Amino acid sequence: MKLLMNVQRRLWLLRRQRSTTSTIAKAHDNESSEPALTNTQLDELERNVTLRQHKNNIPLIRSLLTEVRKGNQQKQQELQAEIEQLPNSTHPRLLNYGNEPRELAQYKHRQLDSEASKKEFSELARSLNLYRMDHLGNYTGHKSYYLTGQLAMLEQAIIQFALQSVTKHGFKLMSVPDILPPEVIESCGMRTEGERTQVYKLDTGECLSGTSEMALAGYFARKHLSEEQLPLKVTAVSRCYRAETSGLQEEKGIYRVHQFTKVEMFAICSPQQSEAELEEFKNIEVTLFKELGLNFRLLDMPPCELGAPAYQKYDIEAWMPGRQMWGEISSCSNCTDYQAKRLDIKYKRKSDDQLLHAHTINGTATAIPRLLIALLESYQNGDIIEIPKVLRPFMDDQKVITKNKRIPETKLVKFIKSNH
Template identity: 60%
Template sequence: MFTIRKLRISKYFLPSNSLLKHLSRNVDYLHQIDVNSTAKCDATLQNELDSSEKNCIIRKHHNNVPTIRSILENLNTPHLNQSEIQNLQRSLQQELHKLPNKTHPRLLDYGDDPRELARYNKETEFKFKPKEFSELASKANLLRMDHLGNFTGHKSYYLMGGAAEMEHALTQYFLTKLKSVGFRLISVPDILPKEVIEGCGMQTSGERTQVYKLNSGKCLSGTSEMALAGYFSNKIFDEEELPLRVTSVSRCYRAETSGLHEEKGMYRVHQFTKVEMFSVCAEEQSEEMLESFKNIEISLFDKLGIHFKLLDMPPSELGAPAYQKYDIESWMPGRQMWGEISSCSNCTDYQAKRLNIRYRTNNNEVKFAHTVNGTAGAIPRLLITLFENNQLEGGSIRVPNELQKYMNNLEEIKREKRLPELKLVKHIKSAK
């Protein structure tokens, strides 16, 4: 491992301190270094870089701390010209951007496995072998995913009849509940600058990126969390205004899908509808806000009558921005598997530092805000679990009581008449 010995702080390096303070989560110590105490500076630096490296490893995140060490060492090379210093500072900025958030101390001994905290509702009992969603919906003429590769692309779908109605019913159900507990509804754009997406913690480049990039340089949003966070960027709130709670329904675009058998059909697709919760809050409010989001999600799914479990996720499942995260998985009897239907995360000030979201305390101190996000409902996954758990032997699907009022009091979804199929033709001859 590369280590720094007798680190000296370049006079050219000092102006970047405020920048580092804004960008760094794990290395905030850089702006506090006493330049007149080289020994103390070196010890502080070593301890904090070691801590950052351990955090990367436990989260199974790309470990770029050795690169940061090397850049810091190069910054203290004698006789650097201004251009060389600026290039190194830009490189340091980029590497600091890549560091993950800190990890909640509660999670440090979890290993790679989540902790199951609770289960809700009983598993559905069947007197017949339950069908998987794709088979169930296709036979009822409610879903089409086949022969779409040349038309709308791989992993795309059409929903018809009762399935399309249930999609909209779920959206209305979530929004009605969220607005009743004080969430403000915002409609958001689907096309965003890459800086906003990267500021939220998702990379827009690399082999495994999930982001669709457009020729204009903009990107398709992977979740409305990104647009909501971008809406609050470069804003300063008074502490009395916080916490803010907003919700949005949008299409979400994901470039990468899975070939795993258990994720076939609509389980993992390139675009889908999702209802999102998002909060900007003061630093002492974020853990309580996360618990609030978790309890809202539990209440929403509990009323739908599905069998689900609450998981406290380990460090390796937090991604880059989350300090802690809860997942909710529902039992899907047709697939004979647990499938994730929701999650919520406390990102502390990770996103706020990158998007410059701040607040002024009652003592007139300006701090970076904390952000919390949560999925009220990812619609395709919920359709899967609702169809599979409410199917009847003849192929019909019971509509949960909570959704019936959003579906003209429909109690049961039955087979639809077959719609004419779309066919691709190479040439169309005009009538003479």
């Protein structure tokens, strides 16, 4: 973290210096100014980029730094853009993980007999007339879906259960916009340009939000909080939009879609609080999925799975018996000051009134489509789906989901056509 901050401080100092080599040299010799960024430090940054399997732009940064030091002020903006693409630092415990996550725990709550006979979600939901995803491309687009009847009610029950769970832990509910400026999304660590971007961009230049974490973080942009306000914890329900697609067989159906509903947790805290806050997020998620009675496992993710903003990250994968696979249903990340520096989120330290960058934590309480897959595949019993006990109060104490009756209009239309 300190090394990346050193790069940014160095750039700020170079901006303040006059565009002559002699002036820069004097600044290097001045004990009160920031020391020059050394090749050793750049080497360390490059090792972190390689470890995280991120785009290696360090050679370009070296070249641009040389140009700026020579007084080429036109390169400063390009240098700043490249520095902002560097990933966060990596937690020391992850350095020897390689490319594989570490399984920290496995939780088993259901005895699943004869798993070979378990139906996959799409087959199960379609047979109960609760879901449609086929032949929707002409009018709703690829990777769209409809949830109907009791399955739509189950979605709302999950949302209410998740909100009840997280608000008990001091999270304040917010309603957030789905359309955001690209600067906010970029500041949170998701690229809005390029061939591999997952972001939908509108004709206005604004973007559809990939997760409410972005809107929540953007709400606190340029805010200066007091230390007494921290940790500040908020939650939101929103639609999430992702341009990503997948042709993998195990990710068919609603496992990977372009839009879905999610309950997100977000916190702003001090550097001293952030690791403990991440543990709280993780424990909330674990408790929530325990109460839902799923079989799941907790993973500590390796550097290559952290993306750009995360310093460390936990994933939770549920066993999906119909697919015979573990599928990710939740995660939580400590982004340290990566997002806060880009959004100028600070707090005033009580001891000396100094303004410091805060840390941000994010976590998924529930991501609906994949959780529905895990629940239906785990709770299926022939032609009925048992509803988890904790969700029943949000479904008028209904205990099971059965086949949805055909709507009467279907038969009426057939009758009219047969008489012509």
